[in-house]
Amino acid sequence: xxxxxxxxxxxxxxxxxxxxxxxxxxxxxxxxxxxxxxxxxxxxxxxxxxxxxxxxxxxxxxxxxxxxxxxxxxxxxxxxxxxxxxxxxxxxxxxxxxxxxxxxxxxxxxxxxxxxxxxxxxxxxxxxxxxxxxxxxxxxxxxxxxxxxxxxxxxxxxxxxxxxxxxxxxxxxxxxxxxxxxxxxxxxxxxxxxxxxxxxxxxxxxx
Amino acid sequence: xxxxxxxxxxxxxxxxxxxxxxxxxxxxxxxxxxxxxxxxxxxxxxxxxxxxxxxxxxxxxxxxxxxxxxxxxxxxxxxxxxxxxxxxxxxxxxxxxxxxxxxxxxxxxxxxxxxxxxxxxxxxxxxxxxxxxxxxxxxxxxxxxxxxxxxxxxxxxxxxxxxxxxxxxxxxxxxxxxxxxxxxxxxxxxxxxxxxxxxxxxxxxxxxxxxxxxxxxxxxxxxxxxxxxxxxxxxxxxxxxxxxxxxxxxxxxxxxxxxxxxxxxxxxxxxxxxxxxxxxxxxxxxxxxxxxxxxxxxxxxxx
Numbered sequence: 001x002x003x004x005x006x007x008x009x010x011x012x013x014x015x016x017x018x019x020x021x022x023x024x025x026x027x028x029x030x031x032x033x034x035x036x037x038x039x040x041x042x043x044x045x046x047x048x049x050x051x052x053x054x055x056x057x058x059x060x061x062x063x064x065x066x067x068x069x070x071x072x073x074x075x076x077x078x079x080x081x082x083x084x085x086x087x088x089x090x091x092x093x094x095x096x097x098x099x100x101x102x103x104x105x106x107x108x109x110x111x112x113x114x115x116x117x118x119x120x121x122x123x124x125x126x127x128x129x130x131x132x133x134x135x136x137x138x139x140x141x142x143x144x145x146x147x148x149x150x151x152x153x154x155x156x157x158x159x160x161x162x163x164x165x166x167x168x169x170x171x172x173x174x175x176x177x178x179x180x181x182x183x184x185x186x187x188x189x190x191x192x193x194x195x196x197x198x199x200x201x202x203x204x205x206x207x
Numbered sequence: 208x209x210x211x212x213x214x215x216x217x218x219x220x221x222x223x224x225x226x227x228x229x230x231x232x233x234x235x236x237x238x239x240x241x242x243x244x245x246x247x248x249x250x251x252x253x254x255x256x257x258x259x260x261x262x263x264x265x266x267x268x269x270x271x272x273x274x275x276x277x278x279x280x281x282x283x284x285x286x287x288x289x290x291x292x293x294x295x296x297x298x299x300x301x302x303x304x305x306x307x308x309x310x311x312x313x314x315x316x317x318x319x320x321x322x323x324x325x326x327x328x329x330x331x332x333x334x335x336x337x338x339x340x341x342x343x344x345x346x347x348x349x350x351x352x353x354x355x356x357x358x359x360x361x362x363x364x365x366x367x368x369x370x371x372x373x374x375x376x377x378x379x380x381x382x383x384x385x386x387x388x389x390x391x392x393x394x395x396x397x398x399x400x401x402x403x404x405x406x407x408x409x410x411x412x413x414x415x416x417x418x419x420x421x422x423x424x425x426x427x428x429x430x431x432x433x434x435x436x437x438x439x440x441x442x443x444x445x446x447x448x449x450x451x452x453x454x455x456x457x458x459x460x461x462x463x464x465x466x467x468x469x470x471x472x473x474x475x476x477x478x479x480x481x482x483x484x485x486x487x488x489x490x491x492x493x494x495x496x497x498x499x500x501x502x503x504x505x506x507x508x509x510x
Binding site: 002169173181 | 229230236252261266274276278281475479
């Protein structure tokens with residue numbers, strides 16, 4: 001089976017992806033040698049809806065990887081860089097902060113053990129910031145573990161900030177045919193993460 | 208002619224390679240990736256009378272050489288299928304086989320009747336989905352009388368060639384195959400997924416809410432092949448073989464065992480080009496072995 005992976009950055013004719021080795025599939029992928037050819041289908045599904053003005057990116061774990069390409073695209077399109085909040089278990093598992101700094105983003109870090117930046121969850125960091133915003137952001141974009149997304153969506157509703165979330169699921173076909181990778185929609189129907197997402201407006205889905 | 212054409216009852220296919228129901232949506236999902244005109248036939252996702260939500264997540268679980276699924280027949284329902292999905296498929300130069308699944312005998316009748324005046328080539332009657340409730344005792348395709356009754360009515364109401372899709376989860380599949388043949392089925396599709404399960408070690412709970420899920424993929428290929436063998440021995444009508452077919456050799460095994468056509472299922476997920484690779488592979492195989500027609504290979508196994 002194939003593995004659904006997000007694009008981290010586009011550099012000329014190169015795509016960068018960041019993934020964590022979690023099982024046999026990603027383990028095999030990690031053994032691929034330089035110059036070895038692999039078969040890729042993509043890009044698939046719907047990405048983030050681009051929004052001008054003040055935006056915030058919130059990423060947890062490897063989920064942060066998919067947000068760098070968004071940050072770069074927002075900068076190119078609107079000449080405005082988002083604020084980036086990165087959550088990780090500890091400073092050793094912290095990913096991508098340099099990539100965002102290179103784009104010109106303000107990066108704030110939260111670690112569970114306090115080994116770098118804010119001591120606590122990235123959603124707690126977000127809540128502290130949101131409470132003192134002078135102007136609300138036009139959009140919060142998020143990718144990360146489900147509990148993080150749930151809490152973030154709850155906070156965004158509370159502060160009345162629009163939010164988009166990028167979801168992960170085990171996938172079959174990747175093109176919307178097999179109905180394997182679904183998430184419950186707010187109208188009660190099941191939406192396909194591969195085709196209707198992976199990015200959804202927080203109002204569309206029940207997490 | 209390239210010698211690939213086969214006959215499934217009254218249905219003539221330009222080649223024996225189909226895509227299996229449930230793995231290929233309504234065709235449109237794959238149109239950007241492969242040329243649908245190349246396929247022998249497309250078997251649609253099974254359609255139910257009303258749209259079905261399907262089962263809760265998770266619905267998929269990869270295993271060694273296989274994939275467990277518990278989709279629960281999520282589909283757009285009969286009306287939307289006729290209005291939106293079928294017209295799209297009709298544009299292609301391939302055979303369209305519409306798969307139907309009812310919750311009762313009368314729903315199968317309703318589906319067959321509603322589809323009667325629509326343009327497509329054959330009806331696959333799915334009486335073997337392991338992920339939805341059929342009867343209190345089990346699947347329709349585990350009961351020879353119910354299988355007979357459903358197929359008989361589908362034949363009577365649809366006026367299209369009827370293909371009965373059977374379950375392998377039964378002691379003697381030949382009894383059901385014979386009942387379907389007697390009921391007027393023009394072909395038997397062998398087989399649906401095998402009952403299976405998985406446990407999540409983190410939670411010590413079954414992965415799937417229904418506990419049972421359907422196993423497909425290369426892991427089931429030798430078992431599916433044996434079911435084809437058993438059915439082929441039992442009936443005179445053609446058999447469509449499926450279960451873990453990933454390449455030309457797999458397809459040849461099924462054809463030589465007795466399948467008049469084959470269907471690629473989970474292989475479409477691994478590489479959407481697999482059906483086309485098999486078609487091209489068959490072309491070369493005929494040439495290399497100086498065979499005029501693929502149909503001469505069907506059931507050519509000797510022992």
